[in-house]
Amino acid sequence: MTFLALTPLQVALLCGLTTAVVLTLFFLKLRHPRIVVGSLLLWERLLQDKQHRSLLERLRRLLSLLLALTIALLIALALARPEAVAITGEPREAVIVLDTSITMAARTADSQSRWDHARAAVARLIDDAGGADRFLVADTSGRVATAMTADRARLDAALDRMMPSATRPVFPQVDVGGREVIVVSDGIATLDLPRNARVLSVFELADNVAVADFKVVVRAGEPSGYDVRLSVVNHSPEAKNVYLLLEDDGDVDFAETVTVGARDTVARTIALSGRPTGVIRARVTTDGDALAIDDEAVDYLRPPRDVGVALVTTGNNFLETLLALDERVDLHVVHPDFYTGDESVELYVFDEFAPLVQPAQPALLFRPPGRSWLAGSDTVSPLRVSMTGVTSWDETHPILEFVSMVDLQITDARHLEFLTNATTRVVASAGQTPLIVTSSDVPKWVAVNFTLDDSDFSVRPSFPMFMQNVLAWFAGEALPLRRSLGTVDVLLADATVTTFDGVDLPARPRVGSTLFEASAPGLYVASAGAARAYVVANLPTGLSDVNGVTLTGRENLEWPTGRWLSSELWMYLLGLALALVALEWWTYHRRITV
Amino acid sequence: MVTEDTLFDGAFLKKLEYLHIVSKRAFAGQFRAERRARTRGSGLEFADHRAYAPGDDFRRVDWRAYQRLEKLLLRLFEEEQDLPIYLFIDASRSMADGRPTKLAYACQVAAALCYIGLAHLDRVTLAPYTDHLGRELASQRGKGQIFKVFRFLGQLAAGGTTNAKEAFEKFCRSKRPRGIAVVISDFLDPHGFEAGLNLLRFSHHDIFALHIVSRTDAEPALRGELQLVDTETGSMHNITATPSLLSAYQKVYAEFCNEIERFCARYQLGYVRTQTEMPFEDVILQVFRQNRFLT
Structure with missing residues (x-):
């Protein structure tokens, strides 16, 4: 048996000290109230009868002391975090990478999402592992990565911070070494996986229609006229009837239902009437759509100023x-x-x-x-x-x-x-x-x-x-910046960021610029003094193909068994100590140990 | 302080005067009194005739019988003598237990018995004891001595350990006339209650055991973790008073009482058990009469 938290000498000292303290406390327990009785003649006769009835009853007097000593020693040993290879097996290490690409947010047939399935799969993997097994969890957005740890709370906290995002997924830069690598993914993202990586697939066929491209451009030969170029892609395995909607500052400019073939794209150029300004928004709607974030795209036309x-x-x-x-x-x-x-x-x-x-x-x-x-x-x-x-x-x-x-x-x-x-x-x-x-x-x-x-x-x-x-730059009104969803860097120092509706967003200042998270398609406004920057954020092209599998894997991965205990030994020691406390309580109240 | 006023009212005393302490045997007394003795003597109650012999007191010749039978017959009368009554009162510290204390209760009963004895011209001796025989109130006769009895009882205080055997040994060695020995005690004797009673028994006294029981002895109101201290020896014992333990104790106590009762029955000793909570008048007037200690 080895100890992770203390040296064997420290453990021995701790156990010795614990024993001494328990024995001292046991024999220094509170003095009973004194009651003067006429004679102890009959009491002694009674107690002798009770106490000497059997060997077990004589030993029973020591049961309380034994229980207290055992409980204290179990707690002391638990503090030392013992590890017994014969019981818990050799500790293993694995790197778990969760794919946080946006297609992981696709809804599945059970009304959950691929991400929910991935989280559940990772939770199963960790729960099935031995207590001393250590994991490193990281996502493909580069936001979350833990150290190699056996601390389940830290792993859970890291998993809680992860979520699918529009960031282009990349395999995290973690030290894989010779460790086992498990990638939990729907297989859509193209990841540069290590050779020893095993893929746990949460892919499930889904319907999805997305705005593939959306742009408001100046009409050729007519500087004051604007056209909208809209492409709609159907990633579903079947043709879909898609309702297109174009809004200019809340007014419907265009609406049409088109049929888009399976894995086909439909492009439209729509002439905007008048002199549109503000947020131009395109929406596509279809039945059974599994991914909502790509159903909308926006653009922004700055109001003209002489x-x-x-x-x-x-x-x-x-x-x-x-x-x-x-x-x-x-x-x-x-x-x-x-x-x-x-x-x-x-x-x-x-x-x-x-x-x-x-x-x-x-x-x-x-x-x-x-x-x-x-x-x-x-x-x-x-x-x-x-x-x-x-x-x-x-x-x-x-x-x-x-x-x-x-x-x-x-x-x-x-x-x-x-x-x-x-x-x-x-x-x-x-x-x-x-x-x-x-x-x-x-x-x-x-x-x-x-x-x-x-x-x-x-x-x-x-x-x-x-x-x-x-x-525009001279006038302090930059043209709207077109950015992908995710982390956006605006060249305005110490800027405050709001949505176009005026809702404040958390922003992180950098030298000469400001970072913020654009989580949904829309127009974001960064302000620093008189200067303003408009940011149009849309889902990048090519991230919404929920059925474009590039990685295949197994649907289930089992952590190798061979362990008697699934958690660290100290948890069982503490559990046993608690059980003994309950036993002591029970025996005390049943007057067995007194 | 035990006094006549505090103990007895006039009506109660009147009732006591009608009571007699019953002895199963007739003992030889020293003085004339109201008890028949084995000897024939100058009592009032006719017993028998016998033939006249020279030297007899011719005043006792039954002349009527001579007229009828022409024989000189002498009239014989039963001799009436006094009875030695020894009241042994356990004055050990355990008798200070209970409400009223067992000792106070014992003194009340002893006073009543004394009055009965004195009223019938018996010779009453009060002998308190612990692990030795204490200072006695030597033989008293006549109701006029009752105040001396009260004073004596009033000065009794509980103290010391119990050892009836030691105490009664001294008593038996002192060659007392045989009589009624009333032992008033809680019988919580670490050396056993039998040894003391046996000593009296072997000395041919007519023994009557009055077992004083207090509720604190029989049904102690204890609860929880306690250290019991023996009031006589000072020895201690830790217990956890639980309903089951108290129930077991009550069984042990009942068995202890039964032991005494069985012992007394076996050797034909009188035995009465009374609780301190019971009015002592009831004990005198009812319990003692039911047990044929008093008539």
């Missing part, structure tokens, strides 16, 4: 035309020679020009010369370099949201050295040459270190989006 723009240029027809076409822009074209800096506009666009003093309004600069307010760019002589393309860019920056820089051709750019810090950032570069630099200090500025003539940026579809993004 903005006065001063374009300071010696002549750039492309920029003039682009800005003039934007209904929201009230454009003023100013020659650099006539620039005063006090034009009544909300922002400036400088084309190959930069004033010596930073204007009071935000500024977008195309290939600016070196200026001190442009973060020390005047300390280095401007260089002309020949470029072939953008090598890196920050897609998460608001001005590059949905702006593709792939294959962007730049023939010439000015190499300016910028002193970057927390507010001044290079968001796109070609090698060591900064191409787009932003400063979030008020007033903000964006420097594009090449002209539109020296690149094909202006003829790319992403350029109007870039201009929209820049104007």
Whole structure:
């Protein structure tokens, strides 16, 4: 027998001390009240008769002491957490990975969910294991992972924290070593499993119809018109009649029932009437749908706001035309020679020009010369370099949201050295040459270190989006960020996050950004002072195929038997001590031990 | 303090005067009294005739018989003598138990018996005892001595251990005239009640055992974990008083009483058991008469 909590010497000392204490207490028990009687003659005769009737009755006097001693020693031994291999078997270790992909939330025929079945299966595995067996439980969302432990309470607590989420599942980064690995999954997620992993499958065929894609786009050739592109996929083994519903700020814009074949997709482009703003929501409804979270998707159209723009240029027809076409822009074209800096506009666009003093309004600069307010760019002589393309860019920056820089051709750019810090950032570069630099200090500025003539940026579809993004970023109203459900990172420091309906959500601040959990499709608003960010969160494409099994496994896994006891030995010792306490109580009240 | 006032009222005393202590045997007394003796003497009650012999008191010649029979016959009368009555009162500490105490009750009964004896000119001796014979109140005769008896009884206090054998040995060695020996005790004698009674029996006394029982002896009101202390010896014993144990004790006590009763019946000793809760008048007037100790 070995002891997990104490050394054998400590156990021996503890037992000796316990025995001494019990014996002392037993013999120092409370003195009985004294009663004076005429004579003990008859009492002695009676008690002698009772006590000497048999050997058992003589021993009975010691029963109370023996019981007390046994109880105390059992408790002392339990504290030492003994382990007897002959009884509890060799302790084993296993890593249990629960698949927390969103398909695990699919409802099963018994009105539970695959997740419920997975939890029950894991609970069975742990309950069937020996008391000294240790487990590490982890999920595939990377949120929960315990240490290797035999503490069932810790394991239960970890399991309670797990739940299916829209995060893309990955096998957790835990030290598997040579341990047994059990993956409890519906087999939908593609996981990079260790070779020795065994899969416990909770898969059950289910019906599911989902919004596969949902997007509100500007109608081609009609900047003020919007179309909705909606794809509905049927993952069920049978064709389904699906009711489509499109709502614009609560008003039904479109409703239709379509039949979607088994494992087929139906796409619709729906023209939105008028000038829709706010939350655009798509819903699909069908009978027997097993997964609800993918039945809805949202998008957001920011309400338009007029903005006065001063374009300071010696002549750039492309920029003039682009800005003039934007209904929201009230454009003023100013020659650099006539620039005063006090034009009544909300922002400036400088084309190959930069004033010596930073204007009071935000500024977008195309290939600016070196200026001190442009973060020390005047300390280095401007260089002309020949470029072939953008090598890196920050897609998460608001001005590059949905702006593709792939294959962007730049023939010439000015190499300016910028002193970057927390507010001044290079968001796109070609090698060591900064191409787009932003400063979030008020007033903000964006420097594009090449002209539109020296690149094909202006003829790319992403350029109007870039201009929209820049104007929105300057106005403090970023375009809605499109994110997947799960943990969302918003580039606003110390922001508070609410749902679009104004319900506060818990948020975790990070350096320069804020994290929050988007658990359901919808629009979330992050606010930090005057700045706001809108986040449209939808289920990522491809996560809702509840029948797309990639992993197969057994429906039942049994923990190897060979143990007499399913829990640690100390629990049984404590149980036995409790039983003896009950026995002592019973014998006392029956006057057997007194 | 036992006094006449506290013990007896006038009516009760009147009743006592009509009572006699009954002896199963006739004993030789010293003085003339109201009891017939074996000897013929100068009593009032005619017993028999016998032939005159020279030297006889011719005043007792029955002249009427001489007229009829022409024989000198002498009239014989039964001699009436006093009876020695020894009242042994157990004054050990165990007699201080009960309400009233067994000793007080014993004193009351003893006083009543004394009065009866004195009223009939018997010689009454009071002999308290513990593990030895205490100071006696030597033979008293006549009702006038009753106050001395009361004073004596009033000064009795419980104390010491019980050893009747030791006490009665001393009594028997002192060559007392044989008479009625009344032993008033709870008989809780660690050395056994038999030895003491046997000593008196072997000394040819007419023995009467009056067993005083208190409720605390017979039905102790105990409950729970207790340490019992013997009031005489100071020895202790731990018990857990449960209904079953108390029931067992009551059986043992009843068996103890039966033992005494059987012993007395076996050797034709008078035996009366009385509880301290019983009015002692009832004991005198009813129980003793039923047991033919008094007539």
